[in-house]
Amino acid sequence: MDLEKLKEVLKDESKYRLKEARDFVFVKFIDNWNQATSFSKDLRDKLNKECPLEIKADVLTSRNGDSIKAKIILKDNVEIETVLMKHKDGRNTVCVSCQVGCPMGCLFCATGTMGFIRNLTVDEILEQVVFFNRHLKKTTLSEQSESNGLNRVSNVTFMGMGEPFLNYDNVLKAIKVLNDANAFNISIRNISVSTCGVIEGIEKLANSGLQVNLAISLHAPNNKLREQLMPINKRYPLDKVLKAVDDYILKTKRKVMFEYVLIKDINDTDECAKELVELMHKKLYFLNLITFNTVKGSQFQASSNNRIETFKKILKKEKINFVQRYRFGDDIQAACGQFVTGK
Ligand code: SAH
Ligand code: SF4
Secondary structure (H helix, E strand, O other): OOOOOHHHHOOOOOOHHHHHHHHHHHOOOOOOHHHOOOOOHHHHHHHHHHOOOOOOEEEEEOOOOOEEEEEEEOOOOOEEEEEEEEOOOOOEEEEOOOEEEOOOOOOOOOHHHHOEEEEOOHHHHHHHHHHHHHHHHHHOOOHHHHHHOOOOOOEEEEOOOOOHHHOHHHHHHHHHHHHOOOOOOOOHHHEEEEEOOOHHHHHHHHHHOOOOEEEEEOOOOOHHHHHHHOHHHHOOOHHHHHHHHHHHHHHHOOOEEEEEEEEOOOOOOHHHHHHHHHHHOOOOEEEEEEEOOOOOOOOOOEOOHHHHHHHHHHHHHOOOOEEEOOOOOHHHOOOOOOOOOOO
16 A cells, blocks of 8 residues: 555645545545545546555464454565454454564564564554454444444554654654544554653653553563663663653553563563562552563573463562453464564
């Protein structure tokens, strides 16, 4: 899909045409301008030529059908991955990428092994949500799901490839369109951004007034271990990240989610759990335990169920607010940290 020339193609049309055209793409989810029936045949042909709507993608569906991964091929032939997760309660969450690859190089993450290729444009971020909205529109055609909004993407998480705060402006612009009642109309409280701890980004978000959910990839309860797993901790050490989070909470009064991937014999010990308790004992801090998802060639393994239970017991005893994240799509390499392209 390429909307770059949309404005230019429509410059001689009435001023409502642009709004109408965006409505066709971002609300009605047409996949060919021929479906824009209120446009003249000439205009439709021109748009199909200059602003094609086709999204090139390879699609994989998980065994139980609850998650679908799309590898989208962009116009410079680089690829990104995005996943739709269908929850039992009717929510449809899309996990979007914001960069091709990622420069942060976290050792446990498949995207991290790719290095950084480039930032995504606003349209390329939106295209991922458009893709799944088209898919949902085609697969759930009943009138009832239409009226319940069940055939729409209801939640978006910036937890795919890349670090959102290294592409801050485009991510924020995309969020505004996702939230726009005249576009995707996704509630701002259903949009989440996850960062490995880019402090400037946390500060900017706090001042933006935007009520999105903030998640922090923590993964270790002290600098020494975090530095080994996440090289970026040298630049943004734990205490400074947490200070930025506390300022964010002070300003926004919003809760913050901390993500902690349990890796066998690395960060899943009783000592780590106890250290984590010390960090998490704060109002509006919320912990999300994630099972480690296998990454090809990785030196790490997932913690055993027994170990996870013991770890959780320590947290429970100390009354830490936490949940264990349900694992979507690990059989199609579509779970957290498994996004990788070009290999
Ligand atoms: N760059 C951002 C957002 C993308 S990563 C960030 O790091 O927060 C989305 C989440 O998946 C992060 O919490 C990340 O740490 C986690 N993750 C990375 N590799 C993983 C793996 N192998 N198993 C489980 N989660 C992983
Ligand atoms: Fe980048 Fe996030 Fe993966 Fe780290 S965990 S390499 S920041 S995508």
